[in-house]
Amino acid sequence: MVDGLFPYRGIIDRGTSWNPYTAKVGVYLKKKPHGQSGYWIRIAYPRDKKERAMYSPEQAxxxxxxxxxxxxxxxxxxxxxxxxxxxxxxxxxxxxxxxxxxxxxxxxxxxxxxxxxxxxxxxxxxxxxxxxxxxxxxxxxxxxxxxxxxxxxxxxxxxxxxxxxxxDIGIILKDRLGTVYPMFPDDPDKGLVMFPSGMPFPIIPEKLVEVTDLVNEAIAETKAEKASAEESEDDE
Incomplete structure (x- = not known):
């Protein structure tokens, strides 16, 4: 056990993978299985000297x-x-x-x-x-x-x-179709996912929105806003 002042990080959803060795230091609540009410407490403890000092009770x-x-x-x-x-x-x-x-x-x-x-x-x-x-x-x-x-x-x-x-942000790394050296030869559709914030979240493919159209629309709006601002400066 390690003494420390640890921040509350949030709730871990049922079925979500959570690793105390990669998660941000802090206190988490994990939902109990279906049919049971309440939560289990999960703690990601400091992993090195620097983190122990950062969350030491002396920092209070x-x-x-x-x-x-x-x-x-x-x-x-x-x-x-x-x-x-x-x-x-x-x-x-x-x-x-x-x-x-x-x-x-x-x-x-x-x-x-x-x-x-x-x-x-x-x-x-x-x-x-x-x-x-x-x-x-x-x-x-x-x-x-x-x-x-x-x-x-x-x-x-x-x-x-x-x-x-x-x-929340996630990063997905997947082989391109037909790559000569696949990461997972037995399953080319398999990929890697990382959750930089330390808290995994469900990824539902049908809920994801490909951003190309939204980005092009935002670029067009940015150009229009810039042109409008330049016209206003000319009028002055």
Missing amino acids: KDWKAAALDREHITDQFLDLHITETKGDAFMPPIRVGDDFLNTLVKLGMRLKGAPFESYGRRLEAMAVDKSKRIEGVNIKNNSKRALYNNESMSPTKGLTYCDSGDM
Whole structure:
């Protein structure tokens, strides 16, 4: 057993594979089999010295004092589901040159139609690690600027934006038809799947939407918005 302060990570659905050695450190609830009510508690413990230090009880602090010392902003401790603010939908531009992760994450944001404030508040709340204090001060503005201007997105940023927007992401790797060296010779239709956020979720093929048409539509909207903005500047 390891002493520590572990965050609650969510519920593991029935039939979902879960590995404590690859999941994010934290406390999970696993639904009991059909016919039984309640949950089992599952814990992913720290796996190395760095993680043990990160979740050590010594990291506990007086949040009121931290807020007064301006180490953290008080909005971090609000229930963001309750205090959701109204505002214009955040529609980050999608361009032809955007890489696949940048395109996919921004498309998800556009489809959600949520105001950027909802992402910004969560980004600020997630930047509680003291080592990221400087980044945390400006993380909201920096993230919005990056989502508007950058053509590429790192996996780390992609996971951060997904967490802030309540989105799960999975990566599927599968052999192309007719490959000379298949990963699974006995079953060429078999593939690999990874859940970077650490929590597997059901993949239902008939519920998946191929994004080509949606991406092309978003690119066209981005071009139209840019042309409209340029016309407005000319009129001024």
